[in-house]
Amino acid sequence: MVRIVDVAKKAKVSTATVSRVITNSGTVKKETTEKVLKAIKELNYQPNLLARQLRKLETKTILVIVPDITNTFFSKVLRGIEAVASEKGYQILLGDTDNKDVKESGYLNMLRQKNADGMILLTARIDHQLVDILAKDYPVVLACEYTAGSEIPTVSIDNIGSATRASQYLIDLGHRRIGFISGPLNSVLSRDRLIGFQHAMLQNRGLIQSSYIEEGDFTYESGFNKMLQLLALDKPPTAIFAANDEMAFGAIKAIKSKGYSVPEDFSVIGxxxxxxxxxFEPPLTTIAQPAFDIGFNAMELLMKLINQENIEKSLFILNEQLVIRDSCAPCRLEP
Incomplete structure (x- = not known):
């Protein structure tokens, strides 16, 4: 079946431009219109009239899909989304998937049923083919996570580069036995942060020990339990990089529960x-994501899609920052 994206590629324009030509809305140059119409004819494209009609029925509601509402990181992202939404007269409908694929896919139907004018996904674990298909007819933006090869507008940070930077900081403090507690590895950002950690270790000719890598689930409890496993090793790591702050807090609690202290005995970064x-005690050294800006930019992109405005690029990478506090110190042990 020929899709609107196929017409856009053949005519070498955006899908928004094709849509404006089809609906005769907005200003499109005569030359561009002719190219689009020619592509439509050659491909025998049949516009999805039902989807177009449904899009005209505004709800003034935006659906935001969150993987885990108990993770406080997303509250800042939501504030950024809300800042733009309220200014534009939109309300937010929040969907918490609890990291379950079935619930995530179910929320997609809400957009098809026109319960919202657009959707922002703060998770990329949903079947990317389903999301790509949906995004051909409805406004969809990804934030925080991304899908490789997707043309859906996405706002994120460089997770590989950020994790490399955090790991390098521990290496520069003299640590060589560094443990890593990842998030669930079915998440692209978890995999990217693990790649960044491995990259830093290899760059410094460090030994990547599989026993020093544990898969958590971004919760405090998993950070605590995985740290206990690392402490039980004959030669435990002297520093820990946890893939989010909540797991870092759990790791510090586990260290203290065994009579050790941070950063005197073990360094921890989140x-x-x-x-x-x-x-927190001690205040945590961590990578600061521009969470508010991620939400703000994602909502602005969604508004452009809703208004059928042209978006020049699909991937927007924002800058992170290494915030140095008191949870890390120079290594005092032999490698």
Missing amino acids: FDDIKFASI
Whole structure:
């Protein structure tokens, strides 16, 4: 079946431009219109009239899909989304998937049933083919996570580069036995952060020991339990990189439960810089994501899609920052 994206590629224009030509809305140059019409004819494209009609029925509601609402990182992202949404007269409908694929896919039907004018996904674990198909007819934006090869507008950070930077900081402090507690590896950002950690270790000719890598689930409890496993090793790591702050807090709690202290005995670094990171004891060294800006930019992109405005690129990478606090110190042990 020929899709609107096929017409856009053949005419070498955006899907929004094809849509404006089909609906005769907005200003499109005569030359561009002729190219689009020619591509439509050659491909025998049949516009999805039903989807177009449904799009005209505004709900002034945006659906935001969150993988885990208990993760406080997403509260900042939601505030960024809300800042733009309220200004534009939209309300937010929140969908919490609890990291379950079935629930994630179910929310896609809400957009098809026109319960919202557009959708922002803060997770990329949903079948990317389903999302790509949906995005051909409805406004969809990805934030935080991404799907490789997708043309859906996406706002994120460089997770590989960020994790490399965090790992390098521990290496520069003299640590060579560094453990890593990842998030669930069915998540692209978890895999990217693991890749970044491995990249830093290899760059410094460090030994990547499989026993030093544990898969958590981004929760405090998993950070605690995985750290206990690392402490039980004959030669435990001297530093830990946890793929988010909540797991870092759990790791520090586990270290203290065994009578050790941070950073005197073990260094710990996190990721996200949630609010509690600065008031935890000790204050956590971490990678600060621009969470508010991620949400703000994602909502602005979605508004452009809803208004059928042209978007020049599909991937928007924002800058992160290494925030140095008190949870890391130079290594005092032999490698």
